[in-house]
Amino acid sequence: AQKITQTQPGMFVQEKEAVTLDCTYDTSDPSYGLFWYKQPSSGEMIFLIYQGSYDQQNATEGRYSLNFQKARKSANLVISASQLGDSAMYFCAMREYNDMRFGAGTRLTVKP
Amino acid sequence: KAGVTQTPRYLIKTRGQQVTLSCSPISGHRSVSWYQQTPGQGLQFLFEYFSETQRNKGNFPGRFSGRQFSNSRSEMNVSTLELGDSALYLCASRLENRPVAFFGQGTRLTVV
Numbered sequence: 001a002q003k004i005t006q007t008q009p010g011m012f013v014q015e016k017e018a019v020t021l022d023c024t025y026d027t028s029d030p031s032y033g034l035f036w037y038k039q040p041s042s043g044e045m046i047f048l049i050y051q052g053s054y055d056q057q058n059a060t061e062g063r064y065s066l067n068f069q070k071a072r073k074s075a076n077l078v079i080s081a082s083q084l085g086d087s088a089m090y091f092c093a094m095r096e097y098n099d100m101r102f103g104a105g106t107r108l109t110v111k112p
Numbered sequence: 113k114a115g116v117t118q119t120p121r122y123l124i125k126t127r128g129q130q131v132t133l134s135c136s137p138i139s140g141h142r143s144v145s146w147y148q149q150t151p152g153q154g155l156q157f158l159f160e161y162f163s164e165t166q167r168n169k170g171n172f173p174g175r176f177s178g179r180q181f182s183n184s185r186s187e188m189n190v191s192t193l194e195l196g197d198s199a200l201y202l203c204a205s206r207l208e209n210r211p212v213a214f215f216g217q218g219t220r221l222t223v224v
Contacts, residue, residue, distance in 0.1 A: 033211040043200055045215035052211065091155065095211055098168045100145065102155035 003027065004094050006103035013082045014111050020067070021077040021106045023092030029053075034075040035093040036066065038086075039105070045091070051075060082110045114139065116216035118203050124222045130191040133219045137184050137205030143167075144186040145213060146178060149200040158201075161186055162208065190221075198223045 005024045013019035025034065036048040051059045051066045059066045067076040079086060087110045092103040117136040125131050137144050146158040157170040161180035178188040184205075190197055200220050204213035 035212065037215070042217065043202075043220065044217040045202060045204070047212055047214055050212050093155075098160065100157055100213070102147075104154050 003096075003101045004092055004103035006092055006106050008106045009104070010107045010109070012109050012111060013079075013086075015084060016081055018078060018080045019082055019108065021079070021090050021092075021108065023075045023077065023103060025073050025075060025092070025094050027073075027094060027096045029096035033095040034066070034068070035095070036064070036075075036077045037091045037093060037102075039089040039091060041088070048090075049077065079108075084110050084112060086110050116203055116205050116214055118201075118216035118219050120219060121217065122220050122222075124224060125193050127193055127195060127223055129193050130189060131193060131221060132187050132189045133201055133203075133221070135186045135188075135203030135205075135216060137186070137203075138214060141205035141207055141214075142184050143206045143208055143213075144180055144184065145204045145206075146186070146188050147202045147204070148172075149202060149218075150196075150198070155202070158188065193223045195223050197221065 032053045034051045038046045049059050049061045049064045049066050051068045058068050063080045065078045089105045089107050091105045119134045143162045145160040147155050149155045159178050160168045164180045175191045180186045200218045202215050202218045204215045206213040
């Protein structure tokens with residue numbers, strides 16, 4: 001069974017608009033962490049945002065926010081005011097026990 | 113502060129050969145993980161090292177091995193290369209008590 005599911009293989013957004021990338025997860029570990037990474041065509045994985053399972057408030061980092069709904073096991077990434085440089089692959093990931101697992105990714109394209 | 117450095121960036125090897133990839137973590141980070149990224153399988157966890165000890169291992173054959181040195185630098189070795197080993201190999205480092213891992217730019221290995 002998939003531990004991390006990203007249902008949107010590709011997304012388009014107009015520059016300056018907001019976009020939400022979906023992520024659902026499955027774990028039995030009560031203490032887990034959720035991450036979003038960005039991977040431009042250069043290949044490097046760039047850390048964007050982190051949410052711990054016990055964190056009460058949704059994480060925010062500049063234009064990035066994580067919409068954490070624990071009961072629904074979802075951790076969607078919201079990017080506000082999209083920029084052309086946001087075009088990239090976005091990966092949702094989860095650390096449970098000592099394991100780190102990644103979703104299949106969503107390719108985001110920002111249109112001018 | 114220097115980021116995670118992986119060398120070499122690109123590598124072409126012949127089937128049956130072996131290869132060694134290197135990863136220098138961020139200064140002060142003692143945990144190093146390795147991942148394989150392919151179009152078909154996505155990002156898969158290979159292994160994690162901490163203080164020269166392998167802490168966790170993914171579901172890969174014994175041809176994939178790694179080690180970590182006392183300065184936290186890590187190497188991974190793949191013996192008897194197969195065409196399917198062609199991939200982007202990513203290394204990540206983190207502080208022991210912090211959840212967030214920071215990635216290098218990766219080594220793109222092509223097996224011909």
